[in-house]
Amino acid sequence: ARAEARAGVVPRGAADAIAAAAERLRPDLDELGNATTHVGYPIVGLVQALADACGPDHAHWVHWGATTQDIMDTATVLQVRDARALLRRQLIDLGVMVGGLVRTHRDTPMPGRTHGQHAVPTTFGCKAAGWLAELGRHLDRLDECAPRIQVAQLGGGAGTLASLGADGSTVRRLFAEELGLGTPVPWHSARDGLTEFALLVGLVGATLGKVAREIATLARTEIGEVEEGFLDGRGASSTMPQKRNPILAETITALARLAAHEAGGSYGWMQVDNERAMGEWHLEWDALPRVCIAASAALAHSARLLRELVVNREHMRANLALTGGAINAEAVMMRLAPQVGRQRAHEIVYAAAMLAHDSGSSFLSTLIADAEVRRHVGERELTGLLDASSYLGLAGEFCDQALAEWESRAATDGGLRRRPGSEHPEAVVA
Known part of the structure; x- marks a missing residue:
């Protein structure tokens, strides 16, 4: 109604009356429910309630030109x-x-x-x-x-x-x-x-x-x-x-x-x-x-x-050790690949991993027992390769990237200005 008044379609007095009536309108919900059930939509009953609230001088301007939808x-x-x-x-x-x-x-x-x-x-x-x-x-x-x-x-x-x-x-x-x-x-x-x-x-x-x-x-x-x-x-x-x-x-x-x-x-x-x-x-x-x-x-x-x-x-650390270093099998494979080729390296490490799994031997021992492995990698280096913390790749970099991308939104959004991490207590770390 206010828009139609501004456009000269509805009298200003009628628009003001309709707006005021809408502000104070508290339709009887039972009556509105009955009208909705009868008509199939709630708008007809609502329009009638609003028209009644406007009084006879302005009621006919309610819902001027619009449809239910x-x-x-x-x-x-x-x-x-x-x-x-x-x-x-x-x-x-x-x-x-x-x-x-x-x-x-x-x-x-x-x-x-x-x-x-x-x-x-x-x-x-x-x-x-x-x-x-x-x-x-x-x-x-x-x-x-x-x-x-x-x-x-x-x-x-x-x-x-x-x-x-x-x-x-x-x-x-x-x-x-x-x-x-x-x-x-x-x-x-x-x-x-x-x-x-x-x-x-x-x-x-x-x-x-x-x-x-x-x-x-x-x-x-x-x-x-x-x-x-x-x-x-x-x-x-x-x-x-x-x-x-x-x-x-x-x-x-x-x-x-x-x-x-x-x-x-x-x-x-x-x-x-x-x-x-x-x-x-x-x-x-x-x-x-x-x-x-x-x-x-x-x-x-x-x-x-x-x-x-x-x-x-501590549980994470213990679980990393469950396979006796086999979780780092890829690291050993990629170390051997430049010397023997990637596919051959996969075959060697696969055989060692399966032998360790089936026999209950340590993965390190099955690797050391392989002559082809020993020709290219010593025991000390193998031990280092099987250290889980040595094979984390770009995990830290990806963390930094995710944080930076999130924080970059702060430049255009004040709601992001709190630094990630400010609401997560350190006390939850076991």
Whole structure:
């Protein structure tokens, strides 16, 4: 109404009366519910309630030229704008926390695992650097999508806004200006913006679920490299008194799957016939809030999980030794490769590793027993090659890169100005 008054379509007095009535309007929810059930949409009942609140002199100017979907979609966008801002703040806070893990454990060696088996050594900081980089990309995506999703809807009956005649363009521009939104072509049947947002939020949830599952795996009794912070009774079993279940990780995993499930259904929102949805639109009303709520809850639980996380360096060190140095088999192979060729080096080291595994001998002894190995590498050098801390590659450099990339966002975003690591206490290191 204010936009139409500025465009000279609606009298200023009527616009002021409508705006004032809208501010104080508290519709009877039972009546609104009954009207929604009867009509199928909430707007007709809401428009009637607003018109009644305006009084007879101004009631006929309410809802001038707009259609139900214009109001519903614009309201959804305003909620999405708030949700995006909240999720963004939560992402930033979590990133600062993860950055603390990267910084603290830049040089904390641990087994790298592929296919569930020991692969080569890495550092816990390098693992967390991967999480931090992923969170940073999600932050970028949320920023990049804003101009596409924070847009007003005002297209009238079928997207032509014929109801406002020659004033339509001006009213659309002023309407969006009042709300701080963009003004694209009417998008009654083009749901790609909201679908994009739902999928991006689902991506955030998927990352959090991955991190939670990783922590739950590393917290297994036989691994014990990390554990959730403990409070008396948290994660307790009703029948097994010794249990400390990773309850936060479990909760995050469930929320992540819920967000992904609801977001995946958003593709169905886009398959709209003609100029107005025939049922697909209704899916957004239920699914979009669920996606956002699940992801926001997962972010909140993830912040608590990582803030309280206990990192057990001694268990990491012990697990690195489980294979008797075989976790560094690649290091030996790459040392031999210049002398015998990469493929032959692989064959030699593979044979030594399999012999050590099957016979129970040490990997070092099976290497030394191989004459071809002895021709090129002495025992002292082999011993050094099998030291896990000597084969961390660029793990530290990747930690530094992840931190630098995250901190570089501070140049354009005041919300990132806290230094990563400032919110992660050293006391959680075992």
